[in-house]
Amino acid sequence: MRRLGPTLAAFFSALTVATTQLPARGQQPAPADPRVANHLAGWERTMGALVNFSAKFELVRTDNVFKKERHYEGSVLCMKPNYALLAINSTSDKSDYESFLSNGKSVYHYDTPKKTITEFKLNAAGAADNLMLEFLGGMKAADAQKRFRMQVLSDDAAKDPNYVILAIEPLLARDKQEFLQARLALLAPTNVARLPAYLPATVWLQQPNGNTELWKLKNHTTNSPGVDTKYFEFKGPIQGWQFQQAPAAPPRP
Numbered sequence: 001m002r003r004l005g006p007t008l009a010a011f012f013s014a015l016t017v018a019t020t021q022l023p024a025r026g027q028q029p030a031p032a033d034p035r036v037a038n039h040l041a042g043w044e045r046t047m048g049a050l051v052n053f054s055a056k057f058e059l060v061r062t063d064n065v066f067k068k069e070r071h072y073e074g075s076v077l078c079m080k081p082n083y084a085l086l087a088i089n090s091t092s093d094k095s096d097y098e099s100f101l102s103n104g105k106s107v108y109h110y111d112t113p114k115k116t117i118t119e120f121k122l123n124a125a126g127a128a129d130n131l132m133l134e135f136l137g138g139m140k141a142a143d144a145q146k147r148f149r150m151q152v153l154s155d156d157a158a159k160d161p162n163y164v165i166l167a168i169e170p171l172l173a174r175d176k177q178e179f180l181q182a183r184l185a186l187l188a189p190t191n192v193a194r195l196p197a198y199l200p201a202t203v204w205l206q207q208p209n210g211n212t213e214l215w216k217l218k219n220h221t222t223n224s225p226g227v228d229t230k231y232f233e234f235k236g237p238i239q240g241w242q243f244q245q246a247p248a249a250p251p252r253p
Contacts, residue, residue: 035152039164040141043186043198052079052227053199055217059088064210070096082122083232103232115241147172153183161190163201179205187220195220 059072074088082104090096097112107120144150147170154165168182182205189197199222203215237243 033152035155036150040144044141046196046198051223054221056219058216060214062212079227085232101234103234108234117241117243119245147175157190162188162192164188179207181206196222
């Protein structure tokens with residue numbers, strides 16, 4: 001099935017910057033940039049204060065071989081500790097639609113072209129190594145630094161008051177299966193919209209096959225009243241669709 005890349009993932013602008021290099025095998029990683037640690041601490045505070053989060057987004061998927069772009073739009077709604085609803089719609093083909101639902105016990109993938117619903121059971125901790133759910137649950141800054149090599153590309157408020165931009169590369173084998181490199185733009189504490197600092201704004205990522213995804217988030221809302229578990233209830237199989245269970249861990253939107 002199609003996987004969607006890291007941290008909600010999603011979400012970030014196209015940034016043409018040189019990619020950082022991982023240390024050679026056996027070589028110790030360079031000391032963490034204190035600016036990275038400072039921004040991760042701010043991100044951890046923001047995520048720790050969230051009860052729920054929602055946003056609209058635009059998504060562009062680019063094929064590495066044919067350089068063909070596919071355009072999508074959609075929305076995401078998340079609630080702690082591990083509830084999520086993600087919908088992705090093609091802007092040119094109404095039949096190209098998929099969604100993900102996490103009800104705290106399982107992740108359900110709705111694939112409209114195939115007319116299938118695939119259930120991925122969560123583990124006892126409710127995450128099953130799912131980056132999106134770990135992100136929502138408030139992945140600790142220290143854990144993020146163990147899993148990813150990060151570099152600050154831009155955080156000068158005088159030049160750009162709206163965004164803190166990071167380059168990210170995975171260090172663990174399981175994360176390298178999801179993406180090779182990413183550019184992440186978080187809302188800066190000085191953002192002119194006065195939205196909570198360190199919410200995700202845009203993300204560009206490159207997958208192992210060379211394909212790229214560009215996510216742009218908008219209309220952020222946080223801690224909206226009235227959002228509860230009923231928003232994330234699984235309604236059961238759809239008539240005419242095939243319902244199936246997957247033995248593997250859930251996908252990582």
